Amino acid sequence: MVELGSDLVVVGAGIVGLSHALHAVRAGLRVTVVERDERAVGASVRNFGHICTTAQAGEVLELAEAAREEWLRLGAEAALPILEHGTVVVARTGAQARLLEEFAAERGDAVRPLTSRAAGELLGFAPPGIAAAAHLPADLRVDPLTASARIAAHLEGLGVVFRWRTNVLALEPGLVSTTRGTIRTARTVVAVGHDVDRFFPDVADEHRLVRCRLRMLEVDAPAGAVPPAVLTGTSMLRYDGLSQQPSAADVRAELLAGSPALLEQGVNLMLTQRPDGRLVIGDTHHSAVTEDPFEDETSDALVLAEMERLFGAPLTVRRRWRGVYASSPKAPFLVTEPIPGVTVASVTTGIGMTTALGLAKRTLAGLLVTT
Ligand SMILES: Cc1cc2nc3c(=O)[nH]c(=O)nc-3n(C[C@H](O)[C@H](O)[C@H](O)COP(=O)(O)OP(=O)(O)OC[C@H]3O[C@@H](n4cnc5c(N)ncnc54)[C@H](O)[C@@H]3O)c2cc1C
Structure with missing residues (x-):
C-alpha cells in the first residue's frame, strides 16, 4: 500500500522529531510522524527535563537560547507547564x-x-x-514524562498525522517503507536518536557515533x-x-x-x-x-x-x-543528507531537551530554502 500526500515524513517521535514536525507544520507543510512504539519512550522521556541553557557555550548556546524561546512559546500554545525557577x-x-x-x-x-x-x-x-x-x-524545566505526549497531542491538533507502532524499515528518495506500508513524501527527517547506524552505518562511523x-x-x-x-x-x-x-x-x-x-x-x-x-x-x-x-x-x-x-x-x-x-566526539549535532531528500538529525551531546527546538528550526529553514 502506498500512502500519498506528505510534504515531510519525520521518523521518530522523540523531542528531535517533534521539534522538526512543529516547525514544519508551522511553515504550512503536511507532516507525518512515524514512531515504532505506541508512544515515545526513548531518551526524551527518560531525562531530567532540564533546559540547561546558560551553561552552554558558542554555537550550542545560540541554539539553546533559540530553543528556550520556542519552549516558552510552545508552553503557552500547548498548555505545557514550563517551570522558570532556573x-x-x-x-x-x-x-x-x-x-x-x-x-x-x-x-x-x-x-x-x-x-x-x-x-x-x-x-x-x-x-x-x-x-x-x-x-x-534563565534555565527552564519541563516534566519529561508528560511533555512529549502533550507536544504530540498539540501537533495532532495542528494537523500533523502520527503513525504509532509503525517501524520504518528503509528510506529512499521520496519513499519511506514501514511495517504498515510505504509513504510517499517530498522530504524525510530521520530523528531516531542513537539509532542512526541502523539506517546509515557509514554516517554513524564517520561521526564516530x-x-x-x-x-x-x-x-x-x-x-x-x-x-x-x-x-x-x-x-x-x-x-x-x-x-x-x-x-x-x-x-x-x-x-x-x-x-x-x-x-x-x-x-x-x-x-x-x-x-x-x-x-x-x-x-x-x-x-x-x-x-x-x-x-x-x-x-x-x-x-x-x-x-x-x-x-x-x-x-x-x-x-x-x-x-x-x-x-559523538566530533560535534554536538549531526545534521546531514546521506541520500537526496533524506536528512538525518541527531543531538550528539546529551542536551536534546535544551537544544532540539532551536536545532530543528535552523535545519528546517535550510530545507525549506532548498525544497
Ligand atoms: C538519562 C538522560 C538524561 C538526560 N537529561 C537531559 C536533560 O536534562 N536536558 C537535556 O537537554 N537533555 C538531556 N538528555 C538528552 C536528551 O534526552 C536527548 O538528547 C534527546 O531526548 C534525544 O532526542 P531524540 O528525539 O533524538 O531521541 P529519542 O527521544 O530517543 O527518540 C528517538 C525516537 O525514534 C524512534 N525510532 C527509532 N528507530 C525508529 C524506526 N526505525 N522507526 C520508527 N521510529 C523509530 C524511537 O522509538 C524513539 O521514540 C538526557 C538523556 C538521557 C538518556
Whole structure:
C-alpha cells in the first residue's frame, strides 16, 4: 500500500522529531510522524527535563537560547507547564567556587552569585559544606514524562498525522517503507536518536557515533519543594560554559585526587523535581557502539551516596532506569543528507531537551530554502 500526500515524513517521535514536525507544520507543510512504539519512550522521556541553557557555550548556546524561546512559546500554545525557577549550581570546594566566580564575571546578569544562605532559600534545603553557589535564572524545566505526549497531542491538533507502532524499515528518495506500508513524501527527517547506524552505518562511523548509557534514580524528596534544577561540581566538567573556565582544570584535579570514582563512572551529579514531588537524581555515563546490557551496582550506589551527602540526609529510592543518547566526539549535532531528500538529525551531546527546538528550526529553514 502506498500512502500519498506528505510534504515531510519525520521518523521518530522523540523531542528531535517533534521539534522538526512543529516547525514544519508551522511553515504550512503536511507532516507525518512515524514512531515504532505506541508512544515515545526513548531518551526524551527518560531525562531530567532540564533546559540547561546558560551553561552552554558558542554555537550550542545560540541554539539553546533559540530553543528556550520556542519552549516558552510552545508552553503557552500547548498548555505545557514550563517551570522558570532556573538552576542553582552548588560549589563545595574552593576551586569550584572560583569557577563560579569566573563564570559570573564572564556572563554578567545571566549568572548570579549566591551566599550559602541565599542558595539554601532558593533550593528549599541547605546543603552541608557548601562553599558558594550561583543561580542561572534563565534555565527552564519541563516534566519529561508528560511533555512529549502533550507536544504530540498539540501537533495532532495542528494537523500533523502520527503513525504509532509503525517501524520504518528503509528510506529512499521520496519513499519511506514501514511495517504498515510505504509513504510517499517530498522530504524525510530521520530523528531516531542513537539509532542512526541502523539506517546509515557509514554516517554513524564517520561521526564516530556511540551510544551513551546513563543510570537514573527517582527518590523521595527529603526536604519538600526543590524549585530549581540543581547542578554540582561534577557538572562543571560537563557543560562547555563551565568547563571552559580557567579553574576547570583545578576542579578536575581535585576530583581525580579525592573522588576518582566519580570521573571513572562519568558522574554528573544533578537533580530535578517531578510534579509529584519526587526527585530525579543521576547520573552516570558509559559509552560504546553497542550498549552493555548489564548494570554495575556500584554506579547507582555512588550516585546515591553523593546525593545523600548533598542533602545531608538518607534517601529512599523509588524507581531506577537506564537512558541512552547519541554521542559523538566530533560535534554536538549531526545534521546531514546521506541520500537526496533524506536528512538525518541527531543531538550528539546529551542536551536534546535544551537544544532540539532551536536545532530543528535552523535545519528546517535550510530545507525549506532548498525544497
Ligand atoms: C538519562 C538522560 C538524561 C538526560 N537529561 C537531559 C536533560 O536534562 N536536558 C537535556 O537537554 N537533555 C538531556 N538528555 C538528552 C536528551 O534526552 C536527548 O538528547 C534527546 O531526548 C534525544 O532526542 P531524540 O528525539 O533524538 O531521541 P529519542 O527521544 O530517543 O527518540 C528517538 C525516537 O525514534 C524512534 N525510532 C527509532 N528507530 C525508529 C524506526 N526505525 N522507526 C520508527 N521510529 C523509530 C524511537 O522509538 C524513539 O521514540 C538526557 C538523556 C538521557 C538518556
